[in-house]
Amino acid sequence: MSIFKARVKEFEDALAGPQDVIDLKELRKLAFNGVPDVQSFRALSWKLLLGYLGPRRSSWTTTLAQKRALYKQFIEELVLPPGHSSNGSDADGGGDADKADSGGVGLQDHPLSEGPESAWNTFFNDNEFLLQIDKDVRRLCPDISFFQQPTDYPCEIVVHSKGEHGRRLHERVVPAVLSSANVERKGLGMTKQINMITKRSVENYAAMEEGQEAHWEVVQRILFIYAKLNPGQGYVQGMNEIVGPIYYVMASDPDLSYRAHAEADCFFCFTALMSEIRDFFIKTLDDAEGGIKFMMARLSNMLKSKDLNIYELLKSQELHPQYYSFRWLTLLLSQEFPLPDVLRIWDSVFADEQRFDFLIKICCSMILIQREAILENDFASNVKLLQNYPPIDINVVITHAGSLA
Structure with a gap:
């Protein structure tokens, strides 16, 4: 059996098996490694991972x-x-204009x-x-x-x-x-x-x-x-x-x-x-835990711990995290990659119980993967690189992110 067919079988067992209650822990584990783009696996997995549907299948219809x-x-x-x-029907006609059920007006x-x-x-x-x-x-x-x-x-x-x-x-x-x-x-x-x-x-x-x-x-x-x-x-x-x-x-x-x-x-x-991410969009909550400044600080601290040279260079160039990671984090990388890659990233992000821990790891990996270019570039070139991330196999980025402790 091919690896792909084996993964499809795993999702079939997890989502369409005889059991009434979906094992969300198992589903998270499977989805974290990517949802096969067949049947209704992704749509159903996202509904479960985002909490729209509960784990009990018998409750879904209701x-x-x-x-x-x-x-x-x-x-x-x-x-x-x-x-x-x-x-x-128009609420101004038929003699029902003042009735509440005619449009509420x-x-x-x-x-x-x-x-x-x-x-x-x-x-x-x-x-x-x-x-x-x-x-x-x-x-x-x-x-x-x-x-x-x-x-x-x-x-x-x-x-x-x-x-x-x-x-x-x-x-x-x-x-x-x-x-x-x-x-x-x-x-x-x-x-x-x-x-x-x-x-x-x-x-x-x-x-x-x-x-x-x-x-x-x-x-x-x-x-x-x-x-x-x-x-x-x-x-x-x-x-x-x-x-x-x-x-x-x-x-x-x-x-x-x-x-x-x-x-x-x-x-x-x-x-x-x-x-979960509404705080990213509200200015007054920028400094709150879960606010966008807090998230950017977490990314900056992770970069500092993983590669001090890149961190110090970007700092010396005054290339602040908000110049690139504001959009990365606020929009969950939806503008940095083609749609199929975004769907793959979101499989992992939605499956992550800590939710945005892995998003920060992906963002950090995006910087680390471009290490050589960043160290050679001046401020303008690095801004262009990070605001217009070059084409890359998304699996390389996700695998790299998965290796970050």
Whole structure:
């Protein structure tokens, strides 16, 4: 039996065996070495490792049904324009305008109302962060065509809008305003660090006709709902790079019964992951344990202990960790490697019980592997090297990281 077939058999036994309870310790061990890109192994493993599904298989059907119904409710309450129910009826007609079940908007509310309780006022204010979401998702993973392609499972209550404007989020955005949209981390104005996040060129993905949705449109809705449900954090540039790989995995699931619910499943997996890394995106928590400064300090200390020469050189060049590792850590390396490599890295990161210990080891290995070039380079060349990491076999990096104590 080949090594690959043996690994597939191990995952089959772990995930689809006769036992009702999944051995999460065994699954972590298997996933840490990479999930075979066949069947539903990765999508299912990530759902378990991120805590979206519990280890008891008999509970999955109920859990999934409840979560997916809840997500549909989020769409109806947070995405559809005020005064419209999911069946397309207008709350201003039919004599039911003042009923709570007709979209939650009474006759007292009006599109021109500026009152704090006005659903319409909230609807228009949402456009401030929707501008940035729209801009970011339109350039998601431009090296592959996946996000520009139509999904086979568009959100029916959104795409079949019967000519109504505003159900599809991108319709609310005025493209001419995009260039003036500000980017900010919560509690922080424009910073030098923001420029380090935006690495890829802007792509203008086209929206689909009525009845269809591109994958980026689905991701836009996921991020919009997340921002609405987390007003203390809102949307921060870079979250699109976190949700993208998760959605790709869920929407590529060979099991069509799962793929049909990729949007809802992705939302809850993304939410679970963000609960662990949300401190990276909140300026006021930068210095807290788990904040981004703390994580960068851990990486710097590991580099110092593993190779004092490189550490001292970068220090003498004043090439501070935030010049490169801010993006590495905040976005879980999602912008440093091609998508298939990112998925492989995340297999190990999600499987790591300490979660981000191994992420720091990978980042440290990325520097150590380039030791000779770094020692020869000047400041400008090292900045370019670390901000545009050269192509490499990702298994070399992961194996190196695994050797770090």
